[in-house]
Amino acid sequence: MILQSIKMALKSILASKMRSFLTMLGIIIGVMALVVLVSLVTSATSSVASSISSMGNDLFTVSIRDDGGEPIALDELDKLIASENLAQAAPQFLSSASVRKGTSSIRVNVIGTTNAYFNIMNNKLAAGRLISLPDVKNGTHVAVLSNEAAAELFENVVINDIIGRTFRTDDMLYTVIGVLEKSDSVTAIGQQSYAIYVPFSLSLRLAGSAAVTNFYATAIDNNSIDAAEIDLNLALLQRFNGNTDAYYVQSMRTLSETLSSVQDTFALLLGGIAAISLLVGGIGIMNIMLVSVTERTREIGIRKAIGATRSSIMAQFLLEALVICLIGCAIGVAASAIVVLVVNLVSIYGSAAASSGSVTFSMPYSLSGTVVLASVIFSTLIGVVFGLYPAGKAARMQPIQALRYE
């Protein structure tokens, strides 16, 4: 019986293709809006969120805003992370420089730091060695290159052969001591890919400064993040004699939590807007179904005369609304998949044109399964809710009145 009703529904949908399509259009657009928007937002923010969490939730960023005439020296860091909840600390001093390469020059970010930095950032060596304690002590002119910087500065040179080679910035000659593996966490915190790492003391000397203004610290494990944050704050408070404005501690966990809540809000907001358009589509369906019921009054009368029960008339029109919604939903999901694919191609092509380097063909955006499922459920609901009234109207018709209808 249900199968028969579905057949009947399909038949009457196919009987007026243009009208059915226009009716579906509301659902198609609604589903597309829902699926595409939510998929894009989810993909975009989740890639940022995942690179942040790849650096670890146990990371703290401390910036010193006002040292009150008592700058923090490098060897003070160990004292600040003396608590058993804190593991390591590494200073960071950011500056930039141009590296001469033939006739042109390349902008690089120079990060002055210590050995612990690579550990904290999860940076692995591809070749050579990292910045050592003596390097920092002596301020030797050595540099560890990020993978991208190495590829840019020493084109077509095997990584192992880069070690020991030199390059020149405006005022300094560096010897390459190590090259890092590729890492995506670097871009996440806003640093350029062309990063070179030099001993902390060297970068300070170049800048004519002597103080630690930025450093990273990590908690001993994920369970002690809260305790570690308190201890770190306490230590800094003590160091700056109770001046809370002197420093700022940011927990990576807070950051990623904030980010994921922003992502959720965005998805919800866009999903809500899309859901409204879906709702409007549903109203369109109800409208057309009402017209259709009126138009087919005589047919309903005939069906009732030859033995259709209320429930079979009800089922017929309800299924018609439902089938329209689900076909619309299917078309909408298919169209969304195409749109997401196009967005992927455009963004890949765009980034390929920008970097002109090696292009990895990974799709940055993907169709979110959850939202596809949600759109199917939502479409079904809309079909039922907005089909119910017209179907009920059809089912309640009195056969003689319906038969008499012209």
Next chain:
Amino acid sequence: MIELRHIYKDYYIGDSVVHALNDVSLSIGDGAFVGVVGPSGSGKSTLMNILGILDTADCGEYLLDNTSVADMSDSELAQLRNRNIGFVFQNFNLIGRMSIAENVELPLIYQGVKLAKRRLMVKEALEKVGLSERGHHTPNSISGGQQQRAAIARALVTRPSLILADEPTGNLDSATGTEIMQLLHELNAAGSTIVLITHDHNIAAQTGHLLHIMDGKLSDGGAGGHGVSGDGAGGHGVSGHGAAIKNGDACGRGAGDGAAIKNGDVSGAGGHGVSGADAGGRGAGGADADDSASTNNEQKDGRQ
């Protein structure tokens, strides 16, 4: 076997009441071919609707194959229509976007007959009306006569105990009309009970038994004038019913509804179909006509 007992049906147009059916009783035996003839507005369509259970009587009893339809639910009525009654309408009432075969198949679908059996029954029904070759056509692409044949095929495909034909020849030219009548006679000869409602005396005369309806009252015209089929009049017979059922029981409102006028009607009409005993019962009931009439009105309001 179809039996109507003291059927009343009123319509309200504004404040005025139209007695579409006024104490109609009749019984139709299996295999009869009964014509109901009357001018427009006589109540024949209402009778058809009641017989076809498309509408229910205000009061009175309708027994279809010894089952009273009075207390049936909406879906039970639909099933009864589906199994026991086949309709043939003046304007054919085929569903335009379905093929002839699909139209004929529809009652079987509602009956829940399996596909293979359905195909067979549809084929059989179309053969009976001579439309085997037209099954895949849509109603619009065949002639009116063929459409009516298709409608007849749809009516008989469920092998109903009653085929109700409402002006089946009304939209057809006389030659085609004759063909359709011929077909109905064939079906009747094969055992179908047929009630044909018409305003056309020539058509009505071709039935086995004739009932006249006028102003909601039924009277027995005896066997059809030309006696095309004597079958109905002879064997099974049709009778205007006059059983002395207590009027108050059959219809709570009848007693108060101006029995005196009713009496007049009866005598005016020649006493057909309404027995003296019945009329007498009404007369007695009329004693407190005022009281009952007011009750009656309340009941009517309640029904509306």
